[in-house]
Amino acid sequence: MADEPSRSTNRTTCWSCKGPVADAALFCDTCSAIQPPGQADHFTRFGQPVAFDLDPPALEAAYFDLQRKLHPDRFATRSGREKALSQSQAVAVNEAYETLCDPLRRAAYLLSLRGRKADVDRDSTINDPALLMESMEAREALADAETVDEVVALSQETTAKIRACEQELAAAFAANDLDQAGELTTKLKYLGKLAGEARARRLKLAGRG
Amino acid sequence: MLLQIHEPGQTPLPHEGEQTKAVGIDLGTTNSVVAVIRDGEAQPFRDEDGSALVPSVVAYAPDGSAIVGAMAQQLALSHPDRVVSSVKRLMGRGAEDIKTVAGTLPYDIEPSDGGMVKLRIADLILSPVEISADILRGLKERAEEALGGEVQKAVITVPAYFDDAARTATRDAARLAGLEVLRLVNEPTAAALAYGLDEGVEGLYAIYDLGGGTFDVSLLRMQKGVFQVRSTGGDAALGGDDFDHVIAERLMAERGTKDPSRAEVRTALTTARMIKEGLSDQDSGTWYMEAEGVRSEHSLSRDDFEEMITPLVQRTLDTCLSVLEDADVFPEDVKGVVLVGGSTRVPLVRRRVAELFGQEPLADINPDEVVAVGAARQADALTGGSDTLLLDVAPLSLGIETMGGIVEKVIERNTSIPVSMAQEFTTYQDGQSAMMVHVVQGEREMVDQCRSLGKFILGGIPPMTAGAARIKVTYSVDADGLLTVSAREETTGVEQTIEVKPSYGLSEDDMATMLRSSMENARGDMEWRLLAEARVEAGRAVDALDAALKVDGDLLEAAEREELVDAGKAVRTAVQGDDRDAINSAVERLDTASLPFAQKRMDRGIGKALKGVAMNDLEHRVGPSDAQ
Numbered sequence: 087m088a089d090e091p092s093r094s095t096n097r098t099t100c101w102s103c104k105g106p107v108a109d110a111a112l113f114c115d116t117c118s119a120i121q122p123p124g125q126a127d128h129f130t131r132f133g134q135p136v137a138f139d140l141d142p143p144a145l146e147a148a149y150f151d152l153q154r155k156l157h158p159d160r161f162a163t164r165s166g167r168e169k170a171l172s173q174s175q176a177v178a179v180n181e182a183y184e185t186l187c188d189p190l191r192r193a194a195y196l197l198s199l200r201g202r203k204a205d206v207d208r209d210s211t212i213n214d215p216a217l218l219m220e221s222m223e224a225r226e227a228l229a230d231a232e233t234v235d236e237v238v239a240l241s242q243e244t245t246a247k248i249r250a251c252e253q254e255l256a257a258a259f260a261a262n263d264l265d266q267a268g269e270l271t272t273k274l275k276y277l278g279k280l281a282g283e284a285r286a287r288r289l290k291l292a293g294r295g
Numbered sequence: 296m297l298l299q300i301h302e303p304g305q306t307p308l309p310h311e312g313e314q315t316k317a318v319g320i321d322l323g324t325t326n327s328v329v330a331v332i333r334d335g336e337a338q339p340f341r342d343e344d345g346s347a348l349v350p351s352v353v354a355y356a357p358d359g360s361a362i363v364g365a366m367a368q369q370l371a372l373s374h375p376d377r378v379v380s381s382v383k384r385l386m387g388r389g390a391e392d393i394k395t396v397a398g399t400l401p402y403d404i405e406p407s408d409g410g411m412v413k414l415r416i417a418d419l420i421l422s423p424v425e426i427s428a429d430i431l432r433g434l435k436e437r438a439e440e441a442l443g444g445e446v447q448k449a450v451i452t453v454p455a456y457f458d459d460a461a462r463t464a465t466r467d468a469a470r471l472a473g474l475e476v477l478r479l480v481n482e483p484t485a486a487a488l489a490y491g492l493d494e495g496v497e498g499l500y501a502i503y504d505l506g507g508g509t510f511d512v513s514l515l516r517m518q519k520g521v522f523q524v525r526s527t528g529g530d531a532a533l534g535g536d537d538f539d540h541v542i543a544e545r546l547m548a549e550r551g552t553k554d555p556s557r558a559e560v561r562t563a564l565t566t567a568r569m570i571k572e573g574l575s576d577q578d579s580g581t582w583y584m585e586a587e588g589v590r591s592e593h594s595l596s597r598d599d600f601e602e603m604i605t606p607l608v609q610r611t612l613d614t615c616l617s618v619l620e621d622a623d624v625f626p627e628d629v630k631g632v633v634l635v636g637g638s639t640r641v642p643l644v645r646r647r648v649a650e651l652f653g654q655e656p657l658a659d660i661n662p663d664e665v666v667a668v669g670a671a672r673q674a675d676a677l678t679g680g681s682d683t684l685l686l687d688v689a690p691l692s693l694g695i696e697t698m699g700g701i702v703e704k705v706i707e708r709n710t711s712i713p714v715s716m717a718q719e720f721t722t723y724q725d726g727q728s729a730m731m732v733h734v735v736q737g738e739r740e741m742v743d744q745c746r747s748l749g750k751f752i753l754g755g756i757p758p759m760t761a762g763a764a765r766i767k768v769t770y771s772v773d774a775d776g777l778l779t780v781s782a783r784e785e786t787t788g789v790e791q792t793i794e795v796k797p798s799y800g801l802s803e804d805d806m807a808t809m810l811r812s813s814m815e816n817a818r819g820d821m822e823w824r825l826l827a828e829a830r831v832e833a834g835r836a837v838d839a840l841d842a843a844l845k846v847d848g849d850l851l852e853a854a855e856r857e858e859l860v861d862a863g864k865a866v867r868t869a870v871q872g873d874d875r876d877a878i879n880s881a882v883e884r885l886d887t888a889s890l891p892f893a894q895k896r897m898d899r900g901i902g903k904a905l906k907g908v909a910m911n912d913l914e915h916r917v918g919p920s921d922a923q
Contacts, residue, residue, distance in 0.1 A: 103839035104893030106900020
């Protein structure tokens, strides 16, 4: 597994001018025709290092930059083949962005890149007794909260825990401690759920007023 | 950007979209608007009275010809049986969907066997798609008269919350009207585009769009030319028409009507609309209604009216809250609220929206025209090239039926589009040779609570033990929000693909029949489209050759080069003519002629690449840690 965006030396054929084109190039150097998306990990697609720690504004800037070039809106009056390629490029870019911009999905993706399974979509049981206890207490506190202020206080507490968990995750990935990263990913998932419940409750209280 | 060199006497290829203007169309439930960008200015096309609104009303003359707009609306008084309105509410709907409201709908629904709804208008039986096509033709003519030339391309807006069936129906209607849809754009997104580009607003904005028959709310982030939809929600069957309905019900209750005639329902709805509009400016009033020979008097105050519509308005606010929740933000994070749609003129709506977001909403651009202006901006961007980037989302989750009627979501709502997602399934019986794929749309967990978009069967699965087959189902949503589904058995490669033609949509056969009956030149139109495509493809091929010759031309002997240039010239000549086969075969000859050239270019490319590798390897190999 390459940890750096690898400099590819492979050449494939441009479908349009039939000349050589570098692997993973977006456009043909010669005839500027759009190329198929190719196989690249999500980080490499945005020119980012493969790491949990990433700079959200840089990711977003890279995302907008790619979509500006590749989005089907740029190819509305072009040939059918170019339209289809633009769609598959835009699909690949969207998938990469949506995976990376959410810390939980980013963590799960990094685990999968390193051969570990992390199912963030389904309910996995919490094995850690301390985490289980903490989770139950937090839910009770939220259920008892009656005012927006109380909910906001709980939300802020959860947000702080999420930030801390993300920092620990970055450290675990940097040290390549995948067991630890797996546990922290489960924790992050539970914290995210809790934050969502707090948000829903706060909006409900706001809507009533 | 590559410079293109053209042989003397050869003019550049005519690129599509340069000769004709592309327009933006807001195809509304009650009114429609068509607009264009001229010299950078957004211009809705207006009638002599200065109104850009074209009532979405069609009157059918005894000879079958269609009259669209204000004149049709007037005809509704004298010939109510020949006039149809609010047809957008029926787009992509099946007969089943509308049974519940049929009592108050001012149409005659033709009974049909489960397929798409058909309406009886005098002696005609028409589908909502055909009626919408007539409205689009009317709008196209209005634009053509003003521009003095043909209009063939358009961006058409749809409610963000329109499902796949309704989007497909809208596209079909445009095709029938002879319009190429460059893009379907969501109405709130179009409104945001108008605000972002014409008013220069930036930040997180909520677009609250309450039209005649639909409600949408979208949250967008706008910044330097990027319009990113964060979340969207709404109700495809909630609008100002429902305000009319609650008033009409009250009127009929006050008249003591138990079983109203269609004429009475119609009059009650017309009176209700007058009351609604009156109570937007005044505190109370008295109205008279006369139907079936009975005249009645009705006094209503604004308080009465507001009390009656409060549950409807509350529903829109609840949707706003879930959209905020989906985007992970709170009302105070929203920098501005844009009001769109005529129904936002109702004071209660304005007041409640202002309360929810804690600020007065914006209405700088006429809420009736803002969507069409945004659509025209997008049409201009798509044909003229611009740096504006529009990133939209799938409004509703798309799922598949699994065991026990449970929906497994394949694409979650608010996912950026275009998107493609796959999931793997397996067989549950030994020797199972086929599998049904049932595609549904919606947020609920059970199939019967979601909207069925279509079913198809993947057959030809070889006999295997239960659980051994690996069936990969892929959902793809394009930039218009339209879905394509494919299924493939991975161990054998058996594959089926369908463009989801919703259960309530038109079949290709229906479409062909309608095209034939509605346009004598349907074939010519199709031929024209294929010719245009062939020209675009031919243009691409010669441009690619020119570029390749410029870079690698030195690889060729003079004679080889001449042969290629001649083949390119032949394509250019063919493109000037109208013979599609001639164009295609010229392109084919060019492709064949350039094969040896392509081979030489590949060899050179690989040579260069190898040189690069050698250098890199060398650097590594001289490193101390690298034992050779």
